[in-house]
Amino acid sequence: MGAPKQKWTPEEEAALKAGVIKHGPGKWRTILKDPQFSGVLYLRSNVDLKDKWRNLSVMANGWGSREKARVALKRIHPVPDHGESSMALEAVSSQSDDDLVDSRPHPPSGGSSPNDGPKRSIMRLDNLIMEAINHLREPGGSNKNSIAAYIESIAAAFLALWYLYLLASHYFLPSSTALLSPLVNNHQDQYWAPANFKRILSAKLKHLAANGRLVKIKRKYKLPGTSTLSERRGPMEGRQGISPRIDREEMNNLIKSQIDSTIASISNMTAQEAAAAAAQAIAEAEAAIAEAEEAAREAEAAEADAEAAQAFAEAALKTMKGRNTPRVMVQT
DNA sequence: TTAGGGTTACAG
């Protein structure tokens, strides 16, 4: 009777990963106490979790160190390295014919994107603004705060979704989770700090009004062809119905539950399923990021970051248009 | 409690 090594089951591993995703690496005790995971990990100690995580990380390091680091660092750090869209999922592509992969054709950064020229970047926030005004449909137009609230809601949602994408991709790169989650958080805070955003928005609105793309009446903005608007609708409709004003807290809860349920579903995916989902997610995030980077490159210093975030939101918007509800099945 | 170095069990 020595000490029978107790090998980690896939379930335990999944729970650990999910726990790290939810609480962050290093919060071993917290993960262990979380009722969501305690059922699976009840016979592991916090030290066990730590060690296992270390093993996983080591494994990930040896696995695809080159493409891993790139995905992780690419954003935020506009390194003068723009490899074309080299994605890190070869290991997966062999068998990703499941229902999980959307059938939507999707040009990540391949040839079909005509690279609409510099003008493109100046359009991004504009489009969001148009979208906002159009969606709000307030008689007499919408004021800046309404527009800001709408855009911020959308942006927060998409940032969250982007985050989810990262989670999915991390599933295979545990060691980069520690690196990324703070990045994403900082990203969010930094770019979407209300003050900064309001400033940008004001400038844009002013510019649009001057251009005649918007009509300013009193303190409200409306679209020129106000009477016959096309039947466009907000992207998030049908699943939550984002109200024009949604307070921070509510939004956070929404995001949080979204994350929770997504974690739950991810936890129960098989490797192949998760891989397929991750591949898709990465491709989409890649597309969004690529656009954001392109924008950032041409934007100027002060506005660059905010512009990039705007670009991201817009790109994400576009990307997500085709896919309504993010497939998220809740289960315990 | 955690991070990190070290040790033991086990598979190939």
Place this chain on the structure above:
DNA sequence: CTGTAACCCTAA
């Protein structure tokens, strides 16, 4: 025998 995964020890 060698590498890896689980487990142990200890400073902070």
